[in-house]
Amino acid sequence: xxxxxxxxxxxxxxxxxxxxxxxxxxxxxxxxxxxxxxxxxxxxxxxxxxxxxxxxxxxxxxxxxxxxxxxxxxxxxxxxxxxxxxxxxxxxxxxxxxxxxxxxxxxxxxxxxxxxxxxxxxxxxxxxxxxxxxxxxxxxxxxxxxxxxxxxxxxxxxxxxxxxxxxxxxxxxxxxxxxxxxxxxxxxxxxxxxxxxxxxxxxxxxxxxxxxxxxxxxxxxxxxxxxxxxxxxxxxxxxxxxxxxxxxxxxxxxxxxxxxxxxxxxxxxxxxxxxxxxxxxxxxxxxxxxxxxxxxxxxxxxxxxxxxxxxxxxxxxxxxxxx
Amino acid sequence: xxxxxxxxxxxxxxxxxxxxxxxxxxxxxxxxxxxxxxxxxxxxxxxxxxxxxxxxxxxxxxxxxxxxxxxxxxxxxxxxxxxxxxxxxxxxxxxxxxxxxxxxxxxxxxxxxxxxxxxxxxxxxxxxxxxxxxxxxxxxxxxxxxxxxxxxxxxxxxxxxxxxxxxxxxxxxxxxxxxxxxxxxxxxxxxxxxxxxxxxxxxxxxxxxxxxxxxxxxxxxxxxxxxxxxxxxxxxxxxxxxxxxxxxxxxxxxxxxxxxxxxxxxxxxxxxxxxxxxxxxxxxxxxxxxxxxxxxxxxxxxxxxxxxxxxxxxxxxxxxxxxxxxxxxxx
Numbered sequence: 157x158x159x160x161x162x163x164x165x166x167x168x169x170x171x172x173x174x175x176x177x178x179x180x181x182x183x184x185x186x187x188x189x190x191x192x193x194x195x196x197x198x199x200x201x202x203x204x205x206x207x208x209x210x211x212x213x214x215x216x217x218x219x220x221x222x223x224x225x226x227x228x229x230x231x232x233x234x235x236x237x238x239x240x241x242x243x244x245x246x247x248x249x250x251x252x253x254x255x256x257x258x259x260x261x262x263x264x265x266x267x268x269x270x271x272x273x274x275x276x277x278x279x280x281x282x283x284x285x286x287x288x289x290x291x292x293x294x295x296x297x298x299x300x301x302x303x304x305x306x307x308x309x310x311x312x313x314x315x316x317x318x319x320x321x322x323x324x325x326x327x328x329x330x331x332x333x334x335x336x337x338x339x340x341x342x343x344x345x346x347x348x349x350x351x352x353x354x355x356x357x358x359x360x361x362x363x364x365x366x367x368x369x370x371x372x373x374x375x376x377x378x379x380x381x382x383x384x385x386x387x388x389x390x391x392x393x394x395x396x397x398x399x400x401x402x403x404x405x406x407x408x409x410x411x412x413x414x415x416x417x418x419x420x421x422x423x424x425x426x427x428x429x430x431x432x433x434x435x436x437x438x439x440x441x442x443x444x445x446x447x448x449x450x451x452x453x454x455x456x457x458x459x460x461x462x463x464x465x466x467x468x469x470x471x472x473x474x475x476x477x478x479x
Numbered sequence: 480x481x482x483x484x485x486x487x488x489x490x491x492x493x494x495x496x497x498x499x500x501x502x503x504x505x506x507x508x509x510x511x512x513x514x515x516x517x518x519x520x521x522x523x524x525x526x527x528x529x530x531x532x533x534x535x536x537x538x539x540x541x542x543x544x545x546x547x548x549x550x551x552x553x554x555x556x557x558x559x560x561x562x563x564x565x566x567x568x569x570x571x572x573x574x575x576x577x578x579x580x581x582x583x584x585x586x587x588x589x590x591x592x593x594x595x596x597x598x599x600x601x602x603x604x605x606x607x608x609x610x611x612x613x614x615x616x617x618x619x620x621x622x623x624x625x626x627x628x629x630x631x632x633x634x635x636x637x638x639x640x641x642x643x644x645x646x647x648x649x650x651x652x653x654x655x656x657x658x659x660x661x662x663x664x665x666x667x668x669x670x671x672x673x674x675x676x677x678x679x680x681x682x683x684x685x686x687x688x689x690x691x692x693x694x695x696x697x698x699x700x701x702x703x704x705x706x707x708x709x710x711x712x713x714x715x716x717x718x719x720x721x722x723x724x725x726x727x728x729x730x731x732x733x734x735x736x737x738x739x740x741x742x743x744x745x746x747x748x749x750x751x752x753x754x755x756x757x758x759x760x761x762x763x764x765x766x767x768x769x770x771x772x773x774x775x776x777x778x779x780x781x782x783x784x785x786x787x788x789x790x791x792x793x794x795x796x797x798x799x800x801x802x803x804x805x806x807x808x809x810x
Contacts, residue, residue, distance in 0.1 A: 383810075402808045405769050437810060438709045439486045439765040 181243070182207050184267045186280035195257055195289050198229060201250040203280065205267060209242045213278070216265040218250065223263060225256040257289045357463035360392035364456050373448040378441075381448065382433040389426070389455055396464070406430040422461060425454040486707055490764030496702045497762045499691045503551045506687040510547045511540055512678070513671035519760065520662045520777060521548050521636070525696060526703045527756040529659025529749065530615050530635040532600075532650075532781060537640075539664045545596050545636050552696055553689045554593035554632065561603040567610035571620040585622050590614055593630050593693060597637040601647040611635065612654045632696045652740075652784060659749045660774070661781035699759075706755040707765040711810035716750045716771060722803045723783050729806055734799055737789035742782040750778050768809045776800050 183206040188199055201222075207213050215234060221227050230251035237245040254260050264279035338345050354362075367388065372381035390401035390409070399412045409430065413423045429451045435441035443451075500522060507518050517533075521544060524531045533541055542558060549556035559570060572588035589595070590611070597611060614620050615635050619628045637658070640647065655661070667675065678684065691699075718729070724741030726734035751766075753774040758766045776797065783796045 400805065403805050405772060405809055406767075407769060434767050437711055438767050439490070439707065440709075441486070 182211070182213070182269070182278065184278050184280050186262065186265055186283055188262070188283050188285055190285070191283075192286040192288065193254075195287055196253055196255055197287075199252050199285065201252050201262065201283075202247060203250070203265065204237070204245065204247045206243065206245045209239070209244050212270045214268045214270070215246075215248055216267060218265075222252065222265075223260075225254050225260050226252050226262060227254070228252055254287045257287050259284055259286055355463075356392050356395035357459050359395075360388055360459045361456065363388045364452065364459070368452060373443075373445070378436050378443065378448075382436040382451075385451065385455055386430065386433045389429075389458065392459060396462070406434055418462060422458050426458055429454055486765055489705060489707060493702060493706060493759060493764035494762050496699060497759050499695065499699070500760045500762070502690045503548070506551045506690055507544070507547050509685045510687050511544050512674045513667040514540055514544060514664065517541075517544055517662060517664055518548075519757075520660055521545065522760050523753050523756040523774060524636075524659055525552075525632055525634055526699055526759060527659065527749075527752040528632070528634075528700055529752065530637070530657065532655065532658040532661040533636060533638045533664060534661065535638075535664030536666075539666070541636070541638055541664065542596055542598075545594050547687045549594045550687045551690045552593075552632075552693060553691075554693050554696075555591075555630065556594045556596070557589035557592035558596040558598060559589050560598045561600050561607065563602060563604065565603045565607050567607055570607060570610055571614065572622050574623045583623065585625065585627075587622070587627070588620075590620060591627070591629065593632055593634070595633075595635045597635055599640050600637040601639050601649050604648055605651075608648065608650060608654060611637075612657055615657055630693075632693055632700075655781045656743055656745055658781065659753065660777040662777050663780075703752075703756050703759045706758050706763075708751060708755065709765070709810075712754070712766050712768065712771065713751070715768060715807070715810050716747055716754070718807045719771070719775060719779075719803055720744075720747045720750065722807060723779065723799070726799075726803075729803070731802060731806060734794075734802070737786055737792070737794050738799065739784035739786045742779055746779060746782045750775065753778055772804060775804060 183204075185202075185204040187202045187204070189202075190199055193199055203215060205213060205215065218228055218231065228250050232249040232251075234246050234248045237247050239245075262283040262285075264282050267278045267280070269276045269278060335345055353359075364385075367381070367384050370381075372378075372384070387402075390404075393399045393401040393409070393412075397416065399409070399416075401409055401412070404412065406427075410423065410427050413426060432441070432443055432447065432451060436443060503522065504518060511518065517540075520531060523529070525548070535541065546556055548554075559565075568588070570588050571590050572586050574583040575586045576582075577584050595611075600608060600611070610620075614629060618631075618633060619626050621627070639650070666672075720742045722729040722731060723738060723746075726732065726738060750771060754766045754770040757770040757773050758764070761770070763770075779800050780796045783799060785794065785796065785799075789795075
């Protein structure tokens with residue numbers, strides 16, 4: 157059973173020029189369906205306006221709150237209740253609530269009267285209602301921690317785009333670094349596989365035969381002949397035995413050969429070759445034709461007798477297979 | 480084998496004219512035990528008209544070596560101890576007023592000798608060092624308004640004390656560049672020092688005899704100039720010097736940040752002259768790469784400036800020169 161908490165606060169009768177009879181009245185009311193509730197519970201506030209039919213009076217403009225403690229949850233449209241004898245009664249309902257405990261007061265709400273020459277405001281009565289909190293027995297009730305956020309289940313689908321973008325970024329960065337390093341080292345960006353190199357002794361023997369065919373000393377180009385002859389041997393020693401021959405003096409080179417325990421005669425012949433080459437290169441010496449040929453033969457003999465034994469066997473066995 | 484006709488003749492001439500070198504070395508070896516490198520360097524400098532900067536701890540026969548060399552070639556020798564209060568006039572001489580004649584007369588300083596031992600040159604202030612270095616360059620000094628030519632052969636042997644740094648005035652790089660060679664003297668071997676002990680205990684100091692005259696040395700310098708240097712050797716010398724300036728061009732990028740400045744063109748000139756002199760004392764009429772190698776450290780070690788990075792990493796000029804020689808192809 158609903159208790160009606162009707163309080164008529166103000167009944168003002170204006171004797172206005174535009175009213176045709178003294179029986180026409182203006183009346184405003186504010187009512188609550190209950191005068192107490194639990195915290196957060198809903199209450200219905202009804203605003204009623206009774207006015208002459210042709211008068212212009214506007215309802216209070218309420219948005220989402222009435223006061224700091226009273227929130228409007230739902231606002232209903234203005235409804236016509238009665239309409240008779242040039243008198244009309246209008247009503248608007250609001251669903252309100254409060255999250256503060258204690259005695260809460262709805263303040264007087266303004267209805268604005270507008271006429272050609274007059275503007276005035278009529279207020280409703282203030283209404284008070286009580287808000288109660290749920291009783292908690294702290295002696296029996298234990299305190300609980302705030303519940304953590306609810307975790308979403310892991311999904312690969314959600315992470316897949318991030319993983320793919322990261323992999324793409326890593327790929328692009330790695331490619332950029334690779335290209336930069338290749339360019340910096342003056343190498344082709346896409347490496348071209350090199351042909352397997354011939355063993356140093358094969359190269360040396362080939363170059364020695366090419367040198368002979370050039371017939372340099374026969375053309376009086378002794379300096380070029382001995383420079384090329386010694387260079388072939390120096391490169392051979394460097395690549396085959398890792399002796400820093402190109403940067404060594406003739407005397408140092410002979411010391412290296414002696415330390416490698418090569419055949420004494422080979423070393424002696426090599427020393428003779430290097431000495432002759434130094435004479436030719438630095439003292440414009442002109443060796444005899446026999447001497448030039450003898451040094452060439454010694455150079456070939458040096459390479460032949462110092463080439464690695466294993467490689468020779470391998471090459472022989474390969475040759476046998478072909479036969 | 481026929482050595483090119485000109486070179487063959489030159490080689491024979493050099494062999495003939497350089498005979499005295501062996502005799503000088505024999506005489507010096509009578510007095511100096513060990514220090515073969517120092518003696519060779521002295522001969523190279525004398526024969527190629529250069530000056531030597533010596534670095535080594537005291538007591539390594541620096542003074543004895545140059546005195547003995549002076550004796551063997553009948554040259555005058557002066558030893559000047561450089562001190563912080565030494566004045567240029569103490570070195571080159573001054574004008575003295577004679578009350579008797581009522582005239583200024585010239586009093587020549589100790590620099591008027593053939594061989595000068597400028598001991599601890601870095602103990603004197605810059606103005607004295609400049610006076611000496613100017614005399615080394617110009618081969619003459621000016622006292623009052625008169626210029627006086629210095630005696631030939633003229634060679635300065637300056638020593639720097641590497642141990643004490645306090646109260647010294649290190650030579651600026653531009654002045655160091657005027658020394659043809661910077662020779663580092665090391666301690667004698669055990670055997671050599673044993674012989675030194677015996678000689679000193681017995682107080683039987685051998686004396687070097689005069690072998691040649693100063694005029695003979697001046698004549699020998701002309702023969703040294705004639706020693707043949709092939710274009711290949713010249714290119715080898717240039718490669719070495721340029722490697723100190725642009726190491727990155729010789730696969731020595733690691734030294735790019737270590738070298739503040741490379742060797743000057745004087746280095747190329749002195750490398751060639753010293754290599755010729757080395758070939759001469761080896762009694763050869765042409766230069767071979769061994770000659771360049773033999774004098775390379777002495778010519779270059781004071782001409783390469785190191786950066787703080789090099790000092791922080793304990794890289795020395797010796798390391799740089801060694802690496803350059805091990806990298807550049809021998810002709």
